[in-house]
Amino acid sequence: MAPIELPTAVDVQLVKNLSSSLNDYDALVLVATDLNEITPYLDVAVTKHLQSFREVNSSFHDDITVSVHENVPGKRLVFSPTGPVNRDYDDVRRYSDATLAGVKKAIGIGAKAPLVASFGSTRYRQANLVTLLAALEATYVPLQVREEVPDRKTKVNKLGFFTGQASPDNEYDQRLIDYARAVEFGRAVGRDIGGADPERMAPPRVAEYVQELFGKSSGIKVNVIKDKKEFEKNYPLFAAVNRAASVVDRHHGRLIFLEYVGEGEINTTALFVGKGITFDTGGLDIKAGGHMAGMSYDKCGAANVTGFFKVLSELKPKQFKAIGVLAVARNNCGEEGYTGDEVITSRGGVRVRIGNTDAEGRMVMADPLCYIKELAVKEVNPHLFTMATLTGHVIRAYGSNYTAALDNGPARSAEISQKLQAAGDEVGDPFEISTVRREDYAFIADESETADVLQCNNLPSSGTSRGHQFPAAFLARVSGLDKHGLDSAQPLRYTHLDIAGSGGELPQSPTARPIPALCQMFIADRVLH
Numbered sequence: 001m002a003p004i005e006l007p008t009a010v011d012v013q014l015v016k017n018l019s020s021s022l023n024d025y026d027a028l029v030l031v032a033t034d035l036n037e038i039t040p041y042l043d044v045a046v047t048k049h050l051q052s053f054r055e056v057n058s059s060f061h062d063d064i065t066v067s068v069h070e071n072v073p074g075k076r077l078v079f080s081p082t083g084p085v086n087r088d089y090d091d092v093r094r095y096s097d098a099t100l101a102g103v104k105k106a107i108g109i110g111a112k113a114p115l116v117a118s119f120g121s122t123r124y125r126q127a128n129l130v131t132l133l134a135a136l137e138a139t140y141v142p143l144q145v146r147e148e149v150p151d152r153k154t155k156v157n158k159l160g161f162f163t164g165q166a167s168p169d170n171e172y173d174q175r176l177i178d179y180a181r182a183v184e185f186g187r188a189v190g191r192d193i194g195g196a197d198p199e200r201m202a203p204p205r206v207a208e209y210v211q212e213l214f215g216k217s218s219g220i221k222v223n224v225i226k227d228k229k230e231f232e233k234n235y236p237l238f239a240a241v242n243r244a245a246s247v248v249d250r251h252h253g254r255l256i257f258l259e260y261v262g263e264g265e266i267n268t269t270a271l272f273v274g275k276g277i278t279f280d281t282g283g284l285d286i287k288a289g290g291h292m293a294g295m296s297y298d299k300c301g302a303a304n305v306t307g308f309f310k311v312l313s314e315l316k317p318k319q320f321k322a323i324g325v326l327a328v329a330r331n332n333c334g335e336e337g338y339t340g341d342e343v344i345t346s347r348g349g350v351r352v353r354i355g356n357t358d359a360e361g362r363m364v365m366a367d368p369l370c371y372i373k374e375l376a377v378k379e380v381n382p383h384l385f386t387m388a389t390l391t392g393h394v395i396r397a398y399g400s401n402y403t404a405a406l407d408n409g410p411a412r413s414a415e416i417s418q419k420l421q422a423a424g425d426e427v428g429d430p431f432e433i434s435t436v437r438r439e440d441y442a443f444i445a446d447e448s449e450t451a452d453v454l455q456c457n458n459l460p461s462s463g464t465s466r467g468h469q470f471p472a473a474f475l476a477r478v479s480g481l482d483k484h485g486l487d488s489a490q491p492l493r494y495t496h497l498d499i500a501g502s503g504g505e506l507p508q509s510p511t512a513r514p515i516p517a518l519c520q521m522f523i524a525d526r527v528l529h
């Protein structure tokens, strides 16, 4: 088998003076809201040149300007305006959009070493970080291009980064660059696993990639389970989904366990389960009518959990511990396929009646969630998360750019979703907060004697009231986390993240969201200050 082309984060150099690095780079990308604000940093002739453009172009501050000038690196000058940033509905994504467009334009016209200039913002504290992250994002090359088309393995050789904003200390900008590169490293892993096709990232090959990624000095412990008997015994709901695919070796599922333990006395533990459906046919409730294409992205939850661990492995934050379970399986149609009406008892002893085989995501996650719940009661300050491209309903409710966060009682009283939303708003990785209600628990109660819980109804989630909320009730109930509510002796904070909208879709690469928000919430303060 050909070697795995693991991702690399492109080299980023801090540039102190915009006029002094003519020979080190081959394009200048200016990301700014208003030309007047940045002229103090620019060469006088370049300023005049841009001003002359502005005179004849009334859309100068709305559209990208590409020009030629002797006094900029490679003579390539790209002015990429953010547009308005201060209206009620503007947010820091104006900076990422402008940077992404500007750097892509520079690459498109032949630059291999763009110098990106960011000027910060008084309103958006992390505008520089957001700009850096977007510049790095523009350099990503998908795994299957890196592996199959060697001469397109890299888009750029390096990036330069200039900031016009005063830094808290002399070393801060370098720390910010190191941090952004680590986050991008993690996102590249998320895009690699999430975006590769269903054969390249079939379950055994996801395991192979993760094991290769987290080698000896990574600081991440990896354990892979593939034994069918062990699935049936300890993860029976996962085993049911895996049944149809398990008859083909190269599609047989994997449970992948990750662990990171930072130096020093641990003060926070984050525990994740990621949905890793390498392809979702719907199962025997097959996705008909053209709804199956694109379903290789149904593994983005597991992909992004892996990406978060990659960031941990790069930055090694102290006093922080993380545990992850990647539930990696293919939801196939076949003679072994699980069916509606089956009653399966979960790891937590809850009898689940299958309603629809296309609701496989909650099935593969519920038992691993039960497992990390068992671990969490012994950990320091634990936060549990499920991350999944779970429902079409979340896209219907919030559109395709927002992660829905749903807290259980203890997480709600600790304002976990609010904190995540605030962290995400800083770095352009926004969330909407949804609430799990009594109707959601009522909806999943099975009315027969033979089962406790009904896994799903038989309408698409987008046609079902509270279609992205009730699956969170299912996960809490079936994993036994409902026994760790505010009224219990051992409350556990649990937040479900539905990334069906925010995770991205073909033909674009996955977004690897919400890795930036999670890093901002759990890692940034430990390494940046």
Ligand SMILES: [Zn+2]
Residues within 6 Å of the ligand: 280, 282, 331, 357, 358, 359, 360, 361
């Ligand atoms: Zn499905």
